Amino acid sequence: MSEDSVRTTQESECLSTEAAQASRHVERVRHEFENNWRQDDIFLEKFFPVCPSWKPYIEVTQKRAYRASASRWKDIPKSPNIASKLYTPLRMLMNDILLAEEESRQRPSSPKKASGLKAAPRKPPYLHDDSWSTKHVRRILATHSQRKRVQNSADSPVSPTLFLAGAGCQILAVSWTTIKAATVSGISPIEIILDSDDFPAARDRLATNMTLMMADQTHRRFAYGLIMTETTCTVYMFDHSGAVASQPFNYHQHPTQFCAVLFGLGSDQGDRIGFDKNFVVDHQHGPLLRTRVDSGNGLPNEVYYSLDDTLFHSPSLVGRGTICWLAVKLEDPHSLFVIKDAWIPRAELSGGESEGSLLRHAESKGIEKGIAQLEHFEEVTRSNDPSDLDTILRNRQVDTPAAEDLKLDRVHTCIVLRTYGKRLELFETRQELLFAFRDAVLAHRELHEVAGILHRDISMGNILINSGGTEGNRGILIDFDHAIRVGDTSLHSTKRKIGTWRFMSRNILEGKNPHTYIDDLESFYFVLCWILMVYSGPDKPKPKTVLPRQAAWWDDEDACAMKGGHLASRVFLLPLDTWFGPSFRALAINLCDFFRLRSLGLTKFVSARKDYDEYLGYIDQCIKAEGWGGNEHLSSPSDRPDGALLPSHHTGNETETQPVPTS
Numbered sequence: 001m002s003e004d005s006v007r008t009t010q011e012s013e014c015l016s017t018e019a020a021q022a023s024r025h026v027e028r029v030r031h032e033f034e035n036n037w038r039q040d041d042i043f044l045e046k047f048f049p050v051c052p053s054w055k056p057y058i059e060v061t062q063k064r065a066y067r068a069s070a071s072r073w074k075d076i077p078k079s080p081n082i083a084s085k086l087y088t089p090l091r092m093l094m095n096d097i098l099l100a101e102e103e104s105r106q107r108p109s110s111p112k113k114a115s116g117l118k119a120a121p122r123k124p125p126y127l128h129d130d131s132w133s134t135k136h137v138r139r140i141l142a143t144h145s146q147r148k149r150v151q152n153s154a155d156s157p158v159s160p161t162l163f164l165a166g167a168g169c170q171i172l173a174v175s176w177t178t179i180k181a182a183t184v185s186g187i188s189p190i191e192i193i194l195d196s197d198d199f200p201a202a203r204d205r206l207a208t209n210m211t212l213m214m215a216d217q218t219h220r221r222f223a224y225g226l227i228m229t230e231t232t233c234t235v236y237m238f239d240h241s242g243a244v245a246s247q248p249f250n251y252h253q254h255p256t257q258f259c260a261v262l263f264g265l266g267s268d269q270g271d272r273i274g275f276d277k278n279f280v281v282d283h284q285h286g287p288l289l290r291t292r293v294d295s296g297n298g299l300p301n302e303v304y305y306s307l308d309d310t311l312f313h314s315p316s317l318v319g320r321g322t323i324c325w326l327a328v329k330l331e332d333p334h335s336l337f338v339i340k341d342a343w344i345p346r347a348e349l350s351g352g353e354s355e356g357s358l359l360r361h362a363e364s365k366g367i368e369k370g371i372a373q374l375e376h377f378e379e380v381t382r383s384n385d386p387s388d389l390d391t392i393l394r395n396r397q398v399d400t401p402a403a404e405d406l407k408l409d410r411v412h413t414c415i416v417l418r419t420y421g422k423r424l425e426l427f428e429t430r431q432e433l434l435f436a437f438r439d440a441v442l443a444h445r446e447l448h449e450v451a452g453i454l455h456r457d458i459s460m461g462n463i464l465i466n467s468g469g470t471e472g473n474r475g476i477l478i479d480f481d482h483a484i485r486v487g488d489t490s491l492h493s494t495k496r497k498i499g500t501w502r503f504m505s506r507n508i509l510e511g512k513n514p515h516t517y518i519d520d521l522e523s524f525y526f527v528l529c530w531i532l533m534v535y536s537g538p539d540k541p542k543p544k545t546v547l548p549r550q551a552a553w554w555d556d557e558d559a560c561a562m563k564g565g566h567l568a569s570r571v572f573l574l575p576l577d578t579w580f581g582p583s584f585r586a587l588a589i590n591l592c593d594f595f596r597l598r599s600l601g602l603t604k605f606v607s608a609r610k611d612y613d614e615y616l617g618y619i620d621q622c623i624k625a626e627g628w629g630g631n632e633h634l635s636s637p638s639d640r641p642d643g644a645l646l647p648s649h650h651t652g653n654e655t656e657t658q659p660v661p662t663s
Contacts, residue, residue, distance in 0.1 A: 018146075018157040025158050029208040032318050036242025037203075038408075043235065043246035046397045047224075048264045050256055057104040058259040061097055072252035080230055083161075083194050087144060090192060090228060091162055094140045097259050101266040102137070136168035138266040140190070141181045152183040152212045154315070160189035160209045164265060183216035187273060188265055190226045202227050203236075210238045211317040218310060218323050218341075219287070221412065222274035222395055224265060235261055239274075240321045240343040241392045241408040271382070274395075278380065280304075285330065289339060291376055291414060300386070303376070304330040305339060305416070320344065320410075320481070326419070336419045337375055342481070343392070343410040354379075355480040356415050358453055365451040369472040370443025372480075373418045380412040420476045424463040425531060428538045430580060431628050433531070436465040436475030438619045441524055443477050445612040448517050452486040456515050458523035459503045460530065502554040503527055506567070506599075509560035517608055518598075521615055525591045526554070526563070532576040532584060548575045567595050587622040591615070 040046070050058075067074050075089045141163045143150045149159030164187040165179050179185060189209035191202045206225045214220050222239040232248040251258035264272065271277045278290045285306045292300035305327040312324040322342040329335045344354060353361075356377025363374060380390045388394075390412035393401055401409070424440075427433035440463045447453040455462075457479060464476040505522035507513050533548050535541055553562035566574065572589045594615060623629070 022156065022158045025156050026204050026208045029211050029317075030204040032211075032316055033204070033207050033242055036318055036408075038242065038244040039247070040244050040396070041247055043237070043244065044249065044257060044261070047237065048235065048257070048261045050260045051263070054101075054104055054260065054263050055256075057100040058256055058263070061100045061259060062255055065093060065096055066255050073255065076252070077230060080194065083192055083197065084144070086192050086194075086228070086230060087142060087161060091140045091142055094162075094164075094262055097262040098138050098140065098266045100259075101263045104263070105136075105268060136166070136268045137179060138164060138166045138187060139179050140164050141179070143181050148181060150181045150183060150186070150189075150209070150212075153216050154212060156208075156212055158205070158208050158212065160206070161192040162190040164188040164190065168268065183213040186213040186217070186223075188224050188226060189213060190228065192228050195229045195231055197229075199227070206236065207238070207243065207317075210236075210243075211315075214238070214317055214321075215313060215315055218313060218325070219276045219279040220274050221276050221390065224273060226261075233258060233261065237396065238317065239392055239395060240317065240319060240410055242318055244396055276380075277382070282306075288330065289325070289327065289414075291416065292378060292381070293376055300384075305337065306330055307339075311338065322481075327416075338372075338417045338419050340415045340417065342413055342415075344413050344481075346391070346406065346409040346411060353483075353485065354413060355483070356413070358480050358483050358485075359415075362447060362451045362453060367443070367446050367451055369470075370439050370446065370475065370477060372420070372476060372478045374415070375418055376414075376416040378414050380414050417478075420464050420466040420469070422465050422467075424460050424465060424475075424527070425535065425541070426539070427465060427531075428467075430584065431626070432465055432467060432474075434584075434619070434623060434626075434628075436463065437524070437528060438475065438616065438623070439469070439472050440475035440477050441521070441612075441616060441619065442472060443475070444517070444520060444524070445616070447477075448486060448608065449612075453480075453483055454486050454515065454517060455480065455483050455520055457482040458520045458527065459500045460527050463527065501556075501559045502530060502551075504559070506560050506564050509563070518611065521611070522595055525588075525595065528591070529574055529576070529588055530554070532580050532588060533574060535579075536577045537579045542577075550574055567592060567599060569596075581626075583622045583625040586625070587618055590618040590621070594618070 062068075065074055066072075072078070073093055075093065077085050077089065080086055142148055143159050143163040144161045146157075149157070150163050163181055165181060165185045166187050167179050167185065171185050189206060191206045191209075193199070193202045206227055210223060210225050214223060217223075222237055225236045225238060227234045227236070228251075231250050231252060233251045234248040235246040236243050237245075249257060267273055280288050280290060282288050287307050288304045289307055291303045291305065293303050295301045305325075307325045307327050309326040310323065311326055312322065314320065314322045320342045322340065325339045325341075327337045327339045329337065340355075354377070356374060359372065359374040360377070362371060382388045382390045382394070391409055393405060393409045398405055424433070424436060427436070444455060444458070447455065455477060462477060462479045464478055466474050466476050469476075501509070503523045503526045505519040505526075507522075508515060508519050530551070534551055550562070550566070553559065556562070572592055574588065576585050576588060
């Protein structure tokens with residue numbers, strides 16, 4: 001086989017692999033958006049009305065590019081046999097309209113004559129001068145080919161037909177001197193198909209491209225996208241509750257409305273196209289986030305944070321859209337905070353409490369160790385009016401929402417927390433791991449017994465190691481998004497299957513009974529066992545090829561049955577790594593028995609206090625066995641209730657006579 005043939009074969013295989021990857025990505029987003037599409041019959045009147053000041057410029061554009069006698073745009077093919085014949089004509093036309101929009105801002109009182117307007121250049125313009133970072137430019141780019149496709153941080157091969165990108169103060173990627181086909185500089189993806197093509201498939205591709213774009217724009221609240229054919233244009237508004245669409249309109253028969261859509265998308269008013277006004281670009285400090293703190297006199301104080309790093313960004317568009325940044329308060333360059341931005345469902349806020357409210361309550365009860373400490377919390381507003389909350393329905397301009405609409409509503413929240421350290425799996429020593437685990441359990445107890453708060457989302461990612469902390473503060477519980485008050489019976493409190501499969505208790509996986517502290521203690525147990533199985537030392541996660549089969553089982557849809565079988569077994573069979581030593585194995589066995597004997601009814605329920613005493617006592621036994629000490633209240637587990645039997649996993653001899661279930 002010749003070298004050219006080999007190269008052709010390799011390229012073909014690469015394209016086939018990318019097509020499969022793109023198909024999987026689109027399918028995932030399609031499921032995410034299922035039942036989250038809406039249509040608004042007055043969408044265009046709401047979001048893209050024809051502004052009187054635009055009319056002279058729209059008229060100039062129409063004189064040059066529109067044939068009134070035929071009621072259609074001059075260069076758009078009337079009956080193309082393939083969609084690709086529309087790509088260049090539509091790109092040229094839309095860029096022509098965007099140039100008119102730019103001129104409407106630069107020369108508001110004197111539009112150029114028709115002969116003076118130039119067609120949009122085929123290549124993006126360069127911005128040569130030193131003021132490029134604040135220049136406001138919008139261009140439609142051709143992104144349908146592999147060579148020109150939109151670049152994204154997910155390295156996904158999915159790319160729209162055309163891509164409206166920009167430069168200006170709203171675009172945080174301000175180090176570029178050209179408009180690039182990249183999600184960070186995106187305004188709107190555009191899909192072009194024929195009237196006879198599969199419209200739902202195009203809609204799913206548009207949603208996928210929108211998801212990729214907004215995942216790379218941490219300052220985007222919502223965004224618009226277009227689907228165009230040879231005759232119609234449909235405009236979509238995407239946000240964290242899904243998408244709402246206009247009625248398809250014939251852009252040949254309604255040229256002024258079509259221009260108004262492009263003028264709106266090209267707007268220099270960032271909030272109009274979904275950018276968060278609380279983000280500002282400072283040439284010295286880079287992107288800044290503005291928060292508003294109550295001053296006590298009715299006027300909020302503005303506090304600015306410099307965003308050093310993005311710690312987490314939810315890959316899904318539909319949902320909370322949680323983003324976490326590592327930040328420095330501008331007035332205190334030595335400070336360090338974590339800022340968490342999320343869109344919380346209104347139903348949850350009305351049924352339960354926000355994370356900020358719960359942390360304030362815990363603080364008021366004197367809980368200062370073992371939990372994230374609150375610096376600031378706010379429900380974000382769209383303006384200086386404190387009642388003008390940034391919500392999904394307000395952004396969609398739904399004035400009289402129906403019951404179904406209310407289920408879609410979310411409110412934009414921002415919480416600022418003082419930083420502590422690293423995630424639990426980043427332990428450097430066995431002692432650091434165990435102390436952090438113990439203090440997180442202790443904090444959970446304090447929250448439950450003193451503040452009346454139940455966390456409900458115990459996972460490896462929600463426990464931090466505070467290496468320099470004192471006793472009680474060496475492990476930190478974070479993420480109270482799903483936490484509730486003990487005894488809460490609202491709809492929010494009955495939400496099922498909260499958490500990560502591998503760490504969820506059997507009861508929560510089954511979804512039968514309400515969530516209690518016992519479920520969280522069981523999740524703590526699965527967190528510990530996961531680390532002891534999957535890690536062979538600090539920063540040594542085992543390769544997927546050699547992971548214990550139990551690790552795969554706990555991430556499977558049969559996780560409930562597998563965990564039930566494990567906790568009911570008379571012999572402890574989890575393959576814990578030997579690096580952790582016999583004391584950690586004994587701890588895991590004791591905690592396993594803690595749940596096994598309760599599930600079999602061999603240990604009677606007495607009180608939460610005694611359950612916590614016993615659970616923490618086993619951890620303290622492990623600390624003693626290692627010779628570490630350092631705890632003021634090292635103790636043995638509380639005495640068991642009468643009739644309960646001691647764990648027998650240590651020897652493998654079973655002293656009880658009652659049958660043990662196998663699943």
